[in-house]
Amino acid sequence: MTLALQTRDLARSFDIGRRLIGPPRARLHAVRPISIQVQQGETLGIVGESGCGKSTLARMLVGLVAPSAGSIEIEGRLLDRADPAAFGRLIQYVFQDPVSSLNPRKTIRQILAAPLRHLRGLRGRELDARIAELFAAVSLRSDFLSRYPHEFSGGQAQRIGIARALAASPRILVLDEPVSALDVSVQAQVLNLLADLKAKLGLTYLFISHDLAVVEAVSDRIAVLYFGALVESGPAHKVFATPRHPYTKLLALSAPVVGRPLGGAQSGELPDPLNPPPGCAFAGRCPHATEICRREMPALRAIEGDQHAACHHPLAP
Amino acid sequence: MRLFLQLLFRNRLAGFGAVVLGVIVVLAVLTPILPLHPPNETNTANRFLRPLSEGHWLGTDHLGRDLMSRLMWGTRLSLAVGFAAALFAGLAGAAIGVLAGYFGGRIDNVTMRGIDMLMAFPYILLALAIVAVLGPGLMNALIAVAVVNIPFFARNIRGVTAGIVHREFVDAARLSGMGNARILWSEVLPNVVPVIVIAMSTTIGWMILETAGLSFLGLGSQPPQADLGSMLGEARSALITAPHTSIVPGAMILLIVMSVNLLGDGVRDALDPRLRSGAPSRPEATTRVERATAPEATESGLLRLDRLETQFRIGKRVYRAVNGVSLNLSPGECVGLIGESGSGKSVTALSVMGLVASPPGVITGGAVRLDGQDLIGAPYEMLRALRGRRVAYIFQDPLSTLHPLYRIGDQLAEAITAHQPVGRAAARARAVRLLEDVRIPNPAARARAFPHELSGGMRQRVGIAMALANDPDIIIADEPTTALDVTVQAQVLALLDELRRSRGLAILFITHDFGVVSQLCDRVAVMYGGRVVEEGPTTDLLAAPAHPYTRRLIACVPELGGGRRRLAAIPGLPPAVDDLPPGCAFAPRCERAQDACRAGEIALAGKVRKVRCLFPETTP
Numbered sequence A: 001m002t003l004a005l006q007t008r009d010l011a012r013s014f015d016i017g018r019r020l021i022g023p024p025r026a027r028l029h030a031v032r033p034i035s036i037q038v039q040q041g042e043t044l045g046i047v048g049e050s051g052c053g054k055s056t057l058a059r060m061l062v063g064l065v066a067p068s069a070g071s072i073e074i075e076g077r078l079l080d081r082a083d084p085a086a087f088g089r090l091i092q093y094v095f096q097d098p099v100s101s102l103n104p105r106k107t108i109r110q111i112l113a114a115p116l117r118h119l120r121g122l123r124g125r126e127l128d129a130r131i132a133e134l135f136a137a138v139s140l141r142s143d144f145l146s147r148y149p150h151e152f153s154g155g156q157a158q159r160i161g162i163a164r165a166l167a168a169s170p171r172i173l174v175l176d177e178p179v180s181a182l183d184v185s186v187q188a189q190v191l192n193l194l195a196d197l198k199a200k201l202g203l204t205y206l207f208i209s210h211d212l213a214v215v216e217a218v219s220d221r222i223a224v225l226y227f228g229a230l231v232e233s234g235p236a237h238k239v240f241a242t243p244r245h246p247y248t249k250l251l252a253l254s255a256p257v258v259g260r261p262l263g264g265a266q267s268g269e270l271p272d273p274l275n276p277p278p279g280c281a282f283a284g285r286c287p288h289a290t291e292i293c294r295r296e297m298p299a300l301r302a303i304e305g306d307q308h309a310a311c312h313h314p315l316a317p
Numbered sequence B: 001m002r003l004f005l006q007l008l009f010r011n012r013l014a015g016f017g018a019v020v021l022g023v024i025v026v027l028a029v030l031t032p033i034l035p036l037h038p039p040n041e042t043n044t045a046n047r048f049l050r051p052l053s054e055g056h057w058l059g060t061d062h063l064g065r066d067l068m069s070r071l072m073w074g075t076r077l078s079l080a081v082g083f084a085a086a087l088f089a090g091l092a093g094a095a096i097g098v099l100a101g102y103f104g105g106r107i108d109n110v111t112m113r114g115i116d117m118l119m120a121f122p123y124i125l126l127a128l129a130i131v132a133v134l135g136p137g138l139m140n141a142l143i144a145v146a147v148v149n150i151p152f153f154a155r156n157i158r159g160v161t162a163g164i165v166h167r168e169f170v171d172a173a174r175l176s177g178m179g180n181a182r183i184l185w186s187e188v189l190p191n192v193v194p195v196i197v198i199a200m201s202t203t204i205g206w207m208i209l210e211t212a213g214l215s216f217l218g219l220g221s222q223p224p225q226a227d228l229g230s231m232l233g234e235a236r237s238a239l240i241t242a243p244h245t246s247i248v249p250g251a252m253i254l255l256i257v258m259s260v261n262l263l264g265d266g267v268r269d270a271l272d273p274r275l276r277s278g279a280p281s282r283p284e285a286t287t288r289v290e291r292a293t294a295p296e297a298t299e300s301g302l303l304r305l306d307r308l309e310t311q312f313r314i315g316k317r318v319y320r321a322v323n324g325v326s327l328n329l330s331p332g333e334c335v336g337l338i339g340e341s342g343s344g345k346s347v348t349a350l351s352v353m354g355l356v357a358s359p360p361g362v363i364t365g366g367a368v369r370l371d372g373q374d375l376i377g378a379p380y381e382m383l384r385a386l387r388g389r390r391v392a393y394i395f396q397d398p399l400s401t402l403h404p405l406y407r408i409g410d411q412l413a414e415a416i417t418a419h420q421p422v423g424r425a426a427a428r429a430r431a432v433r434l435l436e437d438v439r440i441p442n443p444a445a446r447a448r449a450f451p452h453e454l455s456g457g458m459r460q461r462v463g464i465a466m467a468l469a470n471d472p473d474i475i476i477a478d479e480p481t482t483a484l485d486v487t488v489q490a491q492v493l494a495l496l497d498e499l500r501r502s503r504g505l506a507i508l509f510i511t512h513d514f515g516v517v518s519q520l521c522d523r524v525a526v527m528y529g530g531r532v533v534e535e536g537p538t539t540d541l542l543a544a545p546a547h548p549y550t551r552r553l554i555a556c557v558p559e560l561g562g563g564r565r566r567l568a569a570i571p572g573l574p575p576a577v578d579d580l581p582p583g584c585a586f587a588p589r590c591e592r593a594q595d596a597c598r599a600g601e602i603a604l605a606g607k608v609r610k611v612r613c614l615f616p617e618t619t620p
Helices: A054-061 A084-088 A108-120 A124-137 A142-146 A154-167 A184-201 A212-218 A246-254 A291-295 B002-010 B012-033 B067-103 B105-120 B123-134 B138-165 B168-175 B180-216 B228-238 B244-271 B345-352 B380-386 B408-417 B424-437 B456-468 B486-503 B514-520 B538-543 B548-556 B595-599
Strands: A003-016 A026-034 A037-039 A043-047 A069-074 A077-079 A091-094 A172-176 A204-209 A221-226 A229-235 A301-304 A307-309 B303-314 B317-329 B334-338 B361-370 B391-394 B474-478 B506-511 B523-528 B531-537
Touching (some): A003 A204, A026 A229, A043 A054, A054 A091, A054 A172, A054 A204, A084 A108, A084 B168, A091 A154, A108 A142, A108 B168, A154 A184, A154 B168, A184 B548, A204 A212, A221 A246, A246 B486, B012 B067, B012 B244, B067 B138, B067 B180, B067 B228, B123 B180, B138 B180, B180 B244, B317 B345, B317 B361, B317 B506, B317 B531, B334 B345, B334 B514, B408 B424, B408 B456, B456 B474, B456 B486, B486 B506, B514 B538, B523 B548, B531 B548
Parallel strands (some): A043 A204, A043 A221, B334 B506, B334 B523, B391 B474, B474 B506
Antiparallel strands (some): A003 A037, A003 A069, A229 A307, A301 A307, B303 B317, B303 B361, B523 B531
């Protein structure tokens, strides 16, 4: 298998309270150095709660946000400058809110034509043929092309968003919460469509979501983010079934499952991002935390086989 | 465009302004070919002729020039200068605003501080200074007026642009390989143009006044050229002896500015998307009720909804959001109401206390009985006494339900004093106790916090505390955990469950999540297309759903621990409630549907397990 995507110590911090001259008042580490590898044709699920840095990570991967450190390699090619146009032919992005990601004053045809024109240089008949092909791929009727975004339901708009992301024939799709704005019955349609497209076009997916069950259903491997750092990664069937990091366990217990009593109701919240603790960010909420957890940040290490966790006291299966 | 004109003329005043301005503009355009005296022809023998004199309808001025002719030529000039200044200021200001808003950062900072400096001068002083530097003359007055107005446009447009730049479709355009110039031109600008047009249409009148002001001071048009301002200026010395020389140009200025402003307001209203769907109106304090007869009371219970019907009437369309929903809530019971968006679950909940916004909402039938007393059509005072006191609500987004400018302790105290005759100090003490009850750490200090200082989970706890403030019997929770993270959701659900057991609360819990329902609710009702399609004890219903919709909805939700798999999607879309099919609303998506399903009304059958289906999956 070949590597589709690899990041090395990819990190991003934001300056808070920037002044006209001089250093900023504070610095917020949205994403701490993260190294991930995604194989060709694989789906990597990325889960985490709000504020864990998953959206910033996604936006760095497609070049919308410049990383403050680290590198991104796609199919062995180093992409070091944040330029969405350079990234666009290799990696594309599907937005969470399908309706607000479509310009309300453009027709669907104009929206789909943009990446084809600017990234692939298609014109005239070639362009029309490709648009028709894309529209068929996401199973929408071609008479929708001359309509405006507000005429579509969420599920249809998300299909259009997927068609746009596929337009430039990228190798990788970053799906940032692609179904969380949709109703459950429509959600399943879109997830199945994504699975079909992946099989047909040989795509690689990075599937970001806060919904553990959805991530588990679509992913080969899962990475868990907490407070801007990777705390656990491993095969999808193992991560939530036998979590090694206490945070992953808390997540798995908190998810409402039919027939399981209320659980995981553990108090505590994220640490203050402007004043992060020196050790493990989860130590404040962790039942197993000891002295070393509050002092030293644990590094990500292999626990068993392909399952990695950043914890001083990993859980037994 | 037709819609725009329709909306514009729906506003009578704007239509009047458009007609008046139209007449004035047409006359001004036609001035050179109208049979008028030359405007600058002096005849001192005939000075100060009164209006309606022979050959001079509006009389003459101090040099015996025909006022009618000067008025028309002056109007022509003033209008041209006003429009030109507005256009110039609008374009220059919009360009600055769009660039500053789009690029942000340093560029924004520097240009906006420059604009601020321009704004720091009183506008007339600034205009005078510009004219003083450039020298008097109509062109220079135009430049002065335009420059003075640039900041208004720049600030306005910058704000709008900054809002658009952070929208996702701009990121999408960037990912489509577009450069900055192209994004500005084809993505940002089309969304800013309506704002520019609105700003221009509301400021043209102002510009005409300002140029007239400069001409009045002798800094604009130079004699003998006439514009409305200079006519006024020249007539000033004869204000008492020959008032018509001032009244004529003055009245014209009044007409122009008034019609421009009326039209401008109309244009703004017609272009504003918020006002497009109809005239903005404040919702009434309770939902409007148009009910023929109330259904007979059957059994008593804490809260009984009986064949409740709520509609939204927008234009000619009628959205039947709730179609005969019957529900029963006993003391201490938690009932889940589950459904997708548009199924009518939230409208059902809001109808209970008459909280559906009217217009467009109307309750058209059914009854809601609290302890046997019908609340539909109850007087506002009675509903107000019950809202929060006996039936309290918890909403989805605590950030938008808490007032951003008041401390949460004060907001809680207000909720208490609204129903109970307690003093300020006592109410505050209770507020702190309530925060403690919902497990907010350090409640005394947190009571002094503003909503934005709390995390989402903490805010929702405040929302729950507020619902508990008056010890209600019933809490209606409308997706209270949907906006929260899973770990926080688990905390909030555990809290709700504990409170309900310790206080004997009845909860109507609205959600779209079967997992949450199964963990919290005793009974559950499933809604589709404004109707309850299935109802029953939670465990039974989830284990063996009888309605095909329930079964397939459960099947298409992935469940943790299920592993990687293909989901069983339901093809098609939920029905539009303004166009419900006869019979079962799910029939078009249902594989078990037969002709009988599409024929007529299907009853909700059963005693404990109820199902609205002719061919149920299991016989309950």
